[in-house]
Amino acid sequence: MELHERLKQARENAGYNTAKDAAEAFGWNEVTYRSHEAGDRGIRKPVAEKYARAFQVTFKWLYLGEGASDQDSAEIVALWRRIPRGSRGAARQMLEGLASDSEKES
16 A cells, blocks of 8 residues: 555544545645645655644554554554453454464465
8 A cells, every 4th residue: 555545544544535625624735634644645754743642543554554553553452452351362363374374375
């Protein structure tokens, strides 16, 4: 996934339906933000840091595509807490199996 695609995903996950909605909410230039999200224009590091803070994702995930976004981590933790303690071993095995299958496909 490219930087501009992660930016769009972060915006959508943060609850902003359109690039315009996000730009207006944060006081950003709409044309510039849309061009960043469309991949038509590069994004400098300080600007990516600003976007990461606004959408509550990690800079490392947004800019470099490394690790998980804070949104991902929070969602996983919330789901894990909903699993009854007695079922967490089975859930862990299922996740490990999915991760193993994914590694084999790569």
